[in-house]
Amino acid sequence: MNNNTRVVLSLPVATRLCGKKVLLVGSGEVAISRLEKLIPTGCQIYLVTGDIEDDLDDITCTSSGNKRFETILKKWFVPPSKLGNAKITATGTSNDDIYTYPNWHTNCGKIYQIIKRNFKFQDLTMFMNSTSNKNTSSINKSEFSALVERTNDINLLKSYLGDNWQVILVCIDDIKLSELIYYKAKLLLGPQIMINVADVPPLCDFYFGSNFTLGEVPTVDTDAIRISDIDINSNNSSDDITLDNISCVPCIQILISSNGLSPRFTSLLKNDIISKYGSSSNIHIQESCVKLGELRRRIRDINNTNSDNSNGGKELISYRMQWIKYVTDQFGVKYCHLMDVDNLVKLYKKMLIDDSMSLEFPANMVQAFGNLSP
CATH class of the missing domain: 3.40.50.720 (NAD(P)-binding Rossmann-like Domain)
Structure with a gap:
């Protein structure tokens, strides 16, 4: 390939479609x-x-x-x-x-x-012409643009969103x-x-x-749903869907692309990754995601309760990110599923508050804060 040739790549993104x-x-x-x-x-x-x-x-x-x-x-x-x-x-x-x-x-x-x-x-x-879109039907384009520009009312802006x-x-x-x-x-x-x-x-x-997933993905037991159990006259609607109802699935999603050059090679690479990190391997993807997700949520809650810290919110966020990065790196892909989340949360609170945002970690993190078998 000519060294002066610039390859135009696609942008791999994860799109949230829940309720859309x-x-x-x-x-x-x-x-x-x-x-x-x-x-x-x-x-x-x-x-x-x-x-x-x-x-x-x-x-x-x-x-x-x-x-x-x-x-x-x-x-x-x-x-x-x-x-x-x-x-x-x-x-x-x-x-x-x-x-x-x-x-x-x-x-x-x-x-x-x-x-x-x-x-x-x-x-x-x-x-x-659905009901949710009628809020803007009587407003011309220039008037609506002006309305959007001058208001900072989030609830008002949300009310104009249509299907x-x-x-x-x-x-x-x-x-x-x-x-x-x-x-x-x-x-x-x-x-x-x-x-x-x-x-x-x-x-x-x-x-x-x-694209493929590593880790178990929860599925609905469709065989357990009987048609006789379905309430045909129910007025339940998906309009009640909110971001608060969306939950994360404890798995890793991976997308491989050759930008159209060789779909077969990407398929072979996918199979190779699955053989090394899939359910037949000793890498516990789902358990690791659950433990890490819980740890991140709980230390974020600790940050929120200490948001008036004299160091300021930005420093708290930076500290939290450095702390979780170090801990994750110490356990690594192989041992994250063994994390003792309760004790790690206690450690974070101590290092944040008692030790004034220290980054001096104990030695042997996996042995000290992992649920290792005797």
């Missing part, structure tokens, strides 16, 4: 692979499943009852045989079969809504229709809307790469 609306168009193998990645995030998935007609002027049709769709129903919704019994088609029209999962919540491990028909362009704007798609995923074979969905979504919803059109790199604002 995601539009997924398609029901093939690629769409199923997207569902496998989306379900654990707790996002509110609207799945448009129908096969796409060749005629773009008439893309409204009834759905096809293929086996892939039945697989989706059984794994991430309800068994196909229970659809009628559950009576969850009340929102459907004569042309649409729309199924909404009763009492959906971010931890249920289910698709929120299945729209069993072909994609319609009005799907892009289905929330533009809309956070992410749009297109997984269909029709390239022309995929392009139309991409550009119409950008024009209608704004250029900031994140869209991924499968197998068309120029129409991907992001891509999934080779």
Whole structure:
């Protein structure tokens, strides 16, 4: 490679989708692979499943009852045989079969809504006239901009936030229709809307790469959910979702990317990492994450109760970060799961308050503050 060649890299980021609306168009193998990645995030998935007609002027049709769709129903919704019994088609029209999962919540491990028909362009704007967006409907753009600029009232600003798609995923074979969905979504919803059109790199604002988790990820026991237990008439809504309801999963998520150069090599590298650090190894990822998360939370609470310290808040934060870095490094990847959190919290409090923010640590940290077997 020429030494003067500058490689443009992508930015690997972790996106929080919990409770956010995601539009997924398609029901093939690629769409199923997207569902496998989306379900654990707790996002509110609207799945448009129908096969796409060749005629773009008439893309409204009834759905096809293929086996892939039945697989989706059984794994991430309800068994196909229970659809009628559950009576969850009340929102459907004569042309649409729309199924909404009763009492959906971010931890249920289910698709929120299945729209069993072909994609319609009005799907892009289905929330533009929703109740939560009507606060701004009577204000012109310049007036609204002025309102936003002059107010510092967080609650007022939050009241103007409306529903809309956070992410749009297109997984269909029709390239022309995929392009139309991409550009119409950008024009209608704004250029900031994140869209991924499968197998068309120029129409991907992001891509999934080779991503995987180390450590156990809690799953919902879907077999224990009986259709007869579902309250069809419940008024429960996902509108009650708040950031306070979002919890972290005790695992490590890893994304590997070759920036499109060799997906196969990234897959081999992923498998190599899993073999060294996965469940078959002696590295206790989940327990380590739980211990470290608890330790960080508790020493942060100690900082908060001492925020009027004469050294100032910035120094407290800096001290806490240096302290936790040293402790984590001392235990290392292999022994973090053995941390005695209670005693480490006592040590932090002593070093912070009694020893005036000392960074003189005891010797043999793992032996002194680890739950080692005799």
